[in-house]
Amino acid sequence: MSAPIYRTDYPADCLTHPLDGLMLVYHRPSGATHFLIDPTSDMLAILAEAPCDADMLARRLCHRIGTELDDEALEVTAQRLEELLDSGLIRAA
Amino acid sequence: MEAMRRLYAGYPAPEQGLATLTALIDAPRAWRRWIRPQAAIDGDFTLPGAIPMAIRHGLLAMEMAMNMQVALGERRHLLLHAAAIERGGKALILPGESGSGKSTLAALLGEQGWRLMSDEFVMIDLVTGLALPFPRPISLKNSAIPVMEALIADSSRFGPLLSDTPKGMLRHLRPSARSIAAMDVPAKPALILFPRFGDDAAAAGISQSELFMRMTEGSTNYVALGQPAFETLIEMVRTIPAASFSYPDTATGLAIVEQFCAEAGL
Numbered sequence: 001m002s003a004p005i006y007r008t009d010y011p012a013d014c015l016t017h018p019l020d021g022l023m024l025v026y027h028r029p030s031g032a033t034h035f036l037i038d039p040t041s042d043m044l045a046i047l048a049e050a051p052c053d054a055d056m057l058a059r060r061l062c063h064r065i066g067t068e069l070d071d072e073a074l075e076v077t078a079q080r081l082e083e084l085l086d087s088g089l090i091r092a093a
Numbered sequence: 094m095e096a097m098r099r100l101y102a103g104y105p106a107p108e109q110g111l112a113t114l115t116a117l118i119d120a121p122r123a124w125r126r127w128i129r130p131q132a133a134i135d136g137d138f139t140l141p142g143a144i145p146m147a148i149r150h151g152l153l154a155m156e157m158a159m160n161m162q163v164a165l166g167e168r169r170h171l172l173l174h175a176a177a178i179e180r181g182g183k184a185l186i187l188p189g190e191s192g193s194g195k196s197t198l199a200a201l202l203g204e205q206g207w208r209l210m211s212d213e214f215v216m217i218d219l220v221t222g223l224a225l226p227f228p229r230p231i232s233l234k235n236s237a238i239p240v241m242e243a244l245i246a247d248s249s250r251f252g253p254l255l256s257d258t259p260k261g262m263l264r265h266l267r268p269s270a271r272s273i274a275a276m277d278v279p280a281k282p283a284l285i286l287f288p289r290f291g292d293d294a295a296a297a298g299i300s301q302s303e304l305f306m307r308m309t310e311g312s313t314n315y316v317a318l319g320q321p322a323f324e325t326l327i328e329m330v331r332t333i334p335a336a337s338f339s340y341p342d343t344a345t346g347l348a349i350v351e352q353f354c355a356e357a358g359l
Contacts, residue, residue, distance in 0.1 A: 015320065017327050020302040026323040031316060033309065033323060035302065 003053035004092035006081065010044040014089075030088045039065060040080050047090060054081055096152045100230050100252045100265055103273055114166060116158035121145045134158035138165035150258055156230065156265065163214055163227075164313040170216035170225060171322050174311045177210040177224055178202045183283035183359045184224040185350070186215055186333075188311045191260065194290030197237040198346055200266060204244055205347075209272040210280065219321040222328055223279035228272040230265040238264045240343060284357040285335040288346060292339035296349060299335040 015026040023036040036044070039061055046052075046060050058077040062069040084090040107113075116136040120126040130148035134157050143161075146154045164172065175188035176199035185207075187195040196212040203209030210226040217224055230252065233241055242251065245266070252265035267273075287299070287307065299307070308326055309315045315322045334357055340346035 015323060019305060019330070020300050022302050024302070024305065024327070026320060028320065031319050033315075035306070 003055065005051050005053055006047055006057065006084075006090050006092055007051040008044050008047040008084075008090045010048055010089055012048070016041075025089070027087075027089060032088065034087055034089065039076070040084065043077070043080055043084065044089060051093075054078055057081070096253055097155060099249065100152070100267055102249070102267070103270060105273075105276075114159075114162040116155065116162045118151060118154045118158055134161060136162045138162055140165070146259075150255055152252060152265065153232075153255055153258055153263060156232065159229070160213060167214075167216065167314055168317065170218055171318060171325050172312055172314045173215040173217065173308065174213070174313065175215045176212045177215045177226075177280075177282075178207040179210050179224075179226075179280040180207050180354075180359055182280055184210060184215075184280035185354060185359055186224065186282055186285045187288055188285065188307065189288055192234075192290065194288045194340070194343075194346060196231055196233065197240070197290075197343065198288060198350060200231045200233065200237070200241055201244070201343065201347060202350065203231075203269060203272060204241075208275055209268045217282070217325055217329070218279065219318070219325050221279070222282070222325060224282050225279050226272070226276045228268040228276050230267050232260075233264050233266055235261045235263075237343075238262060241266055282329065282333050283359055284353060285329075285333055286350060286353055287335070287337040288350075289337065289339040290346065292341065294338075294340050294345050294349065296336055296338040296353070299337055301330040304330045304335045 013028045017024045023041040025034045025036055042064055043057060043061055046057060054077060058074050059069055061077060062073050067073060085092060114137055118132040118134055121131055121133040125131045131145040132148050132151045132154040133145040134143055134154050136158055138161060140161060173188055175186050176195040177184050177186050178199050187199060189195040199209055199212045209228055211228060212231040213229060214227050215224050216227060250267040255263045305326055336353060338349050340349055
């Protein structure tokens with residue numbers, strides 16, 4: 001079974017505003033408001049460029065923020081993906 | 094009803110006699126009209142599971158019924174659970190839960206040169222960002238009651254003393270004639286202070302992100318209003334300074350408020 005591909009309607013269907021190093025997001029489709037911490041907003045920006053699976057997302061994220069792709073990076077990416085799925089800011093297909 | 098008429102003496106009648114909300118109290122069961130009479134709050138908007146009150150607290154029940162209509166039904170303005178006072182066209186907003194002291198501070202300042210705009214709800218215009226007054230009778234509780242009784246000579250401004258309410262001793266205070274006369278005069282929010290009664294005197298600034306979070310928590314209709322509320326709150330946290338403070342007694346609280354106001358230009 002292939003890994004799920006994650007998609008997002010961020011930022012097209014969102015209002016965003018940086019506040020104190022966080023990203024405040026109003027998600028129009030759900031009407032929910034979220035505070036995003038690093039690297040969540042980077043992850044959303046990457047998925048907005050092109051939907052991908054968790055491994056590719058981790059790879060692209062590490063390249064974007066200049067860190068090594070290691071087990072910790074994969075674990076953090078997976079945790080943030082779960083949170084983003086729960087928030088409704090991304091969906092899996 | 095007679096107590097309500099006296100408490101609302103001097104308030105203007107609604108325009109063209111039209112009311113936009115209905116609040117009412119009634120016996121939860123028919124037999125509760127006569128046996129240990131109770132008053133359940135009701136109206137256009139209701140909260141399932143709201144516990145009825147003894148009929149001797151009917152005035153409080155009626156005030157709560159009206160508050161519930163506003164809290165659940167307001168859709169034209171961003172509603173904040175806060176007190177607000179105005180001086181020189183600028184508003185100080187005091188968000189806080191019951192027991193924080195916001196009503197007492199607002200009531201006192203309303204008798205000391207400030208105009209009381211509200212002790213319970215502050216309505217923010219979604220287009221202009223101005224705070225709109227909502228000068229309903231102030232709910233004084235426990236130790237605040239004798240403080241205000243000593244300050245205000247006109248006893249007709251006070252409602253009956255209610256004992257053994259869910260919040261202890263309670264007495265309503267009609268705002269000053271000046272506040273009521275200016276109930277259509279908005280003010281520009283210029284400072285937001287979160288009071289906390291009962292602790293040693295202390296104060297701390299609040300970051301914009303914390304302010305945003307606390308303001309949404311203190312709003313009953315932020316979610317329902319959607320994008321306009323988000324945009325309004327963003328503008329508020331960007332432009333209005335905010336802090337929290339604790340105070341052990343009223344005099345200290347008032348002094349802290351005035352110091353903050355002096356620094357903020359109110």
